[in-house]
Amino acid sequence: MPGPPDHSITSRARAVLRRHWIDTGSLTCGSVNGVVYLRGTLRRDPLYPAHRLASATADELLHLVHAVERDLVTIEGVKDVIVDIEGLERKGDHWERMILPSQRSQD
C-alpha cells in the first residue's frame, strides 16, 4: 500500500502560503495522513507592499485566513484542514478575532 502523499500535500500547502505572502517563519505547516495543520502566528511577509495592506479592510487578517483555508482545502488528497492561528477563532463558517479575558474586563 503506498504511503500517504503527505510530502506532496505539505509542499503544496507551503506554496499556498508563499503565494499569499505569508511569513512562514512564524507558522508551522504540514500534513499528517492527508490532514493539513496550520499553527502559529499569521502575518504577512515583510516584503509584502505596505500600500496593499493599507488599502485592504481593517480585517485583512480574517480575509487572509479564510482565503488560505479555502486554497488549502482544494489541494488534491487533502481530507481536512486544521487552522490554529494565534488570536483568531472560527465561528461556524467564518473567522473572528479572539477576545482575551483581559480585553473583556476592560469592556
Place this chain on the structure above:
Amino acid sequence: MGAHDLAQSAEPRLTPRVDLFVDAYAEALETLSAQAAEHPEFADVQNRLGLLFYLAGEPDRAVDHHQRALAINSEYVAAASSLGYALERTGDPERAHAHWQAVLDRAPRGGRRPDHPGVALDLAMALGRRGESERGLRLLVRHEKGHEEGRHRHLFARERFLLLALAGREEAREVLDRLIGASSHFKAYFAEFHLAGGEELNRPAVERLMQERDPNYNLADIYTYLGLTFAACGELAKAERELGSALAAGFDLASYHAQRGQLWSLAGDDERSAVEFAAAIAADPANVQARIELGSDLARCRRVEEAIAQFEEAGRLEPNYADVQYQLGLLYLEAERSEDAERCLARALKTNPGFALARASLALLCARNGRDDEGLQHYERALRAGLRSADIYLSIALIHLRKGDPKKAAKALEVGAKVNPRYAPIHYHLGRLYQQRGQKGRAYAAWREFFHAAEETQLTERLESFRGELGRAGRFAPVVQGTRGQEKRAQGKRG
C-alpha cells in the same frame, strides 16, 4: 584615460535608478518606512532604507540610516560597508576610506570570527578608483584566502580582473577568461572587454566600467528586494530585470538563480523554478535552501526519488535542521521506505522534541507497521502538544479497536466527532461501533451524520464496502441497478 586620470574624476557617477523603478521605489520606501516605525529594533530595515536613499541620490540620508543600523548592531558588516559608499557619495572619500580601514582593523584575522572580505573589497576598489591599483590588489589577494570556493568567488574574480587590468598586468586576461567560462551571464557582461579577435584587452572599457558602474555591491540586496516587491504586484518582467541588476551588482550566481527560482515558484511554475534552483545549486553546492526548494519542486512534479536526493544532501549539510529531516521522512513514507522514514522522523524529534507534526507522522508510521502501542504513545504526545484533529482521534480509535478495546475506541471517536463534526469518516466508524454494541438508535444517528458530511466519493466507497461485506456473508445479491425512485419510475413505464 589612465589610472591617474581616473583618480582625478574621483566622484563616482550616481546612476539615478529612481526613474527606472518609480513605482517600486515608492512602494519599497513606504514598506520599509512602515517597518522601521513598527520595528525600530530591526537593523536590517534601517540598512535597506539607507541603500534606497543611496540609490535615490540622497547620500546624507543614506549615511543617517546606515549609522542607525550600526547603532542597533555594531557588528553589522553590510551596514558598515554601505556606510563607506554613502560617505564617498557625500564627497568625502577620505572619510570613507578611513571608515573601511577602521572596520578591517577591528576584524580579527585568523581568529574564530570571520574576517570581513566585503569591506576588504570595498577598500581595494576605492584604492583602485584613486589610482592605487597595486595596493588594492595586495589587499584583495590577502583577503581572498578562504573565499576561493565560496559564493562570492566570482565577485572577488571580477574585482581582481578590474584591478589587474588597470595596473596593466598580463594575468588580467586569464582571470577574465575564467569568469567568462563560468556563466553565460558573465559572458554577456564582459562581452566588450575583449577586442576583436580576443588578442587584446579593451582597456577603455575597463576604465569605463570602473568609473560608471555602481561600485556598491551591497545594492544587490536592495535590487532583490525591489524584484520581489514587483513580484508581489504580479509584475514578473520587472521583477526579473531587478534580479538581473542584483546579479550585475553582487556577482552572486547562486543567489541570483535562487531568487529567480522563488519568482517562478510564486508564479506557480514548478518546472521553471526547479531549473533555477538546480542552477543555484550548481553555482553553490552548499546552498541548503536551494536544495530544499528544488526538492519540494521535484516532489510536486512527482519526481520523488530525485527530491529525496536533494533533501538527503540538505540533511547532510545541515544535520540539525529538524524541518529537513521531517520533510525527508515524509518523502520516504511516500516512497514506502518505512525504516528510512522512521529514522528521519526520529531525528527531527531528537532535534526538536516539540515538533508535533513529526510526532504525529511517526505515530501514523508505527500504526501502519502494526506497532500499535508505540503509535498510541506518539499520538497521545502529539495531542498533548496541541495537535488536535478528528483524524488523530479516529486513528487512536482504530488502534484501540485492533487491541480489542471498543469502549476506549468509542470514547476517542466521540471526542473526535466533537472536535470536527464535519469529518465524515469518524461518524461512519462511530455508527459501526454502536451497531456492533446493539445501540441501533445511536448507530442510525451517527450514519445520518456521516451521510450529511460525506462527499460523494466517500459515500460510494462506503457503499461498495457494505456491498462487499454483505455479499461475502451470503445475504446480499448485488442486483439493485438504481435508486428506489428510479426503480419506481421504471416500473411505471413498464406498467
